[in-house]
Amino acid sequence: MSHFGSRCFPLYCFLLFCQLKGCASLYYVTATVGADVSLKCSYNAWHHGPLPFCWGRESTSTFGCNNQVIKSDGTSVVSRLSWRYSLSGYLRGGDASLTIMQVQESDGGKYVCRVEIPGWFNDETTESIVRVNPGRPSQPLLSIRVIMERAVRVGWIPPFNGGRAITDYIIDVKKIYDPWSSAIRSWVKSTDATVVNLRPATTYNLRLFAVNSVGTSDASNVLTFTTKEAAPEGPPLDMQLQALSTKSIKVNWRPPKVELRNGVLRSYTVSYRDNDSAVQNWLHHTVAATGDPQSVILTNLKYSTRYEVTIQARTNAGLGPASTAPLCSTLDEVPPDPPVIELEDVTSNKIFLFWTPGFQGDSPITGFYLDYKAANDSWTSAVRSWVTGTRTSVADLHPATTYDFRLFAVSSVGMSKASNVLTFATNEAAPEGPPLDMQLQALSPQSIKVTWRPPKFELRNGVLRSYTVSYRDNDSAVQNWLHRTVAATGDPQSIILTNLKPSTRYEVTIQARTNAGLGPASTAPLCSTLDEASTVATTITLATTSPAAVTTRDTTFSPVPPDPPVLELEDVTNNKISLFWTPGFEGDSPITGFYLEYKEANGYGY
Structure with missing residues (x-):
């Protein structure tokens, strides 16, 4: 074998061994920009104990890690390239997994974990291919800069862009109780905006979205704010002028429309001037805003003079537009004095009145207005009728009820003040309704218990004084009624009829009584006394x-x-x-x- 062959033979064996047995595990991991990602790597710590390992990027190495990002001795981190690389697994248990925090697109690529196993060419490697995709922007944090009458200025710090530039921001604004589906949407590119066309003194919700090429962020925090008050946009409504005397005019009106008030109404400015004078100086009168409708009486005016009157509503922000009415002239004649009314006669449902007219003023009295009401009611609920002459009667009254009566004299000049108030009660009448819930119960061969409740309150027609309980033997040839009187003391009431015949059916009725007499009777099914042997x-x-x-x-x-x-x-x-x-x-x-x-x-x- 050549020198080259002898040196490379172990390498060939190693490569052949890796091809046959497999020396590295391969994982594919996909992450989104800004998220944390974990790359798996582990070894048999139970067999080997804690072992050194490292993580590198892009390529493998025969020894160590290329482009090393973190290294451990098996129990703790020895070195790391950045704080974003950490080992969050149980190191002593053989978990060598790498966590990359706040992943960036530059973090994409190949990562290699090498665990140093004792012996020749025993190192274990795990490869992970990381693909980093851009994501949506994170949720923005919104704050209010300035609140105005019809606008609000808001601002925010650009959120994390998800790996792609933020191209737009979306602003939604709606009234507080409206659904978000009705919100008005606008698009901006800067990190602050002024939302306009809002209504004064109105509470709104506002939220923000960030947009990049990937998508739209979740909604920001929701701002709830109320715009500032403004001067009313609408004039007071239904303004009317009424001459009361030679020196006074009554002014009536209602508040502006709710949607045009622009805040809480504080007061009204009633301005008036003499329209017949060469010098028409305005005079002003302030009236607190207390209700709907409202009125004021202008006094110390000139006799038989035309007046121009305007009214303006005011909030804390200022006065609104004025409402106007046709010119009104003070009276040029004196209205009649009030009459004196007296009681002539009274029954349970009718009254007879007469009166003495007062001074007629500058014009003959043409008739009278008669007002009457129940004593506990207000005069606004009174019944008004037109009468002439000096006496009248009022029918269809309720018995045992207290009424108030008053009278006004009327002429072409106007109407007098109210007369004296005549207060009286109608007489009692016999009840119109029978006692209620009547029940009979046989107690013994000689007794029956009778129970009942008073008539309906509106049908009593006075104070109940007593009840008449009438009963008779229904099985006898001669059915004579017997009567018992029971004082009216409560609700419910009862009586026990005694000295009756055994095994006998009895018919019983009950009538309520006032001082005016007896009312209709209530009845119940026949009731039989018990047998003697019971x-x-x-x-x-x-x-x-x-x-x-x-x-x-x-x-x-x-x-x-x-x-x-x-x-x-x-x-x-x-x-x-x-x-x-x-x-x-x-x-x-x-x-x-x-x-x-x-x-x-x-x-x-x-």
């Missing part, structure tokens, strides 16, 4: 841990009625109890239901 069943009491105890009493009787059921406790809470029961023998007729009674354990009776 006996009362026992009582079962269940104590609970709730604030109240529950007691049930079986109200059925034997042998003809059903046998009593067996009552049991199912569940109990601090304010509720659940019960179940097993019905007994039904007797001579199917059971139609049950009565459940309960009381506190220490209470008296049911």
Whole structure:
């Protein structure tokens, strides 16, 4: 063998061994610019223990690593080319994987991991081909620079571009409660922008996107801001002028449209001047913005003079445009004085009034406005009617109700001030409605319990004084009514009719009474007293841990009625109890239901 052959023979054997057994593993890894990427490499540390290894780029080497980026002695990093290269795996366990942080496009290419295995030509290599793709820009961070009445200036620091230059920024702006789908979108190239055409005193949301050739970033943080107030853009609405006297004019108006107020209305400036004077100086009156509608009375005016009036709304930013109305002249005649109204007669649903007119002023009185209302209502809800003469009546009133009445005299000059207020109550009437929820319950062969509730409140027509409970033997040939009077003391009420005949059907009615008489009767199905042989069943009491105890009493009787059921406790809470029961023998007729009674354990009776 030649000298050359003897020197190269081991190399040939090594290459042949690598071809047959395979000396390197090959991985393909794809990453996006800005992300972290991990390249796999490992060895059998359990067999060999911790071993030195290194990572290089582009090409392999017989010994060591070409273009080395990081080296380890098997337990820690010995050297590295940049802070972006790290070993994040468990080194003592044989994990030699390389992590490249914040990958750049220049990081693409071939990486080789070489683990130094003891012995000749035993080193293990792992190759990774890294492909780095550009990505979308990262999420921008947005901030407010200046807030104006109709615009906002925002700025931001350019985010990471993802490996491709940022070409545009997208700005979305919308009102706070609108969906993003309704946002107004604009495109800019700089790192600040002024968003215009906003409404004053309006709250908006604003967000930003960065765009490169790869795509669009995620949305930035959302800015929420309220534009500054501006002077109102619209005038006050529905302005009206009304001459009240020879020296006063009443001005009425409503606020500007909401979308034209441009902020919180603080006040109104009412300006007025004498239109008939040679020198027309404006006078001004400020009125606080307190409601809708509003009014002011201009006083100390000239007799029989035309006045021009304007109104402007004001926010903290200034005055808005003025509203105007036709010229209004103060009165040139004196209106009538108010009349004096008196009560002539009253019934349960009707009143008779008369009045004495006051001084008629400079023009004859042509009639009167009569206002009336329930005493607890405001005059804005009053019923108004036109009357003439000096007396009238008002019908269809509600019994036992207090009313207020007042009168205005009217002439061609105007309307007087209100008269004295006459307050009175209509008389009581008999109730119009029967007692409610009437129920009959046989207690024994000689007694029946009657329970009921008062009539509806609006049908009582006064204070309930008593109830008349009428009853008669429905099985007798002569059915004479018997009557019991019960004082009206509460809701509900009850009475026990006694000294009745056994096994007899009774008809019962109830009528409510006021001082004016009895109302209509309520009725219930006939109720039969019990047989003479009936006996009362026992009582079962269940104590609970709730604030109240529950007691049930079986109200059925034997042998003809059903046998009593067996009552049991199912569940109990601090304010509720659940019960179940097993019905007994039904007797001579199917059971139609049950009565459940309960009381506190220490209470008296049911």
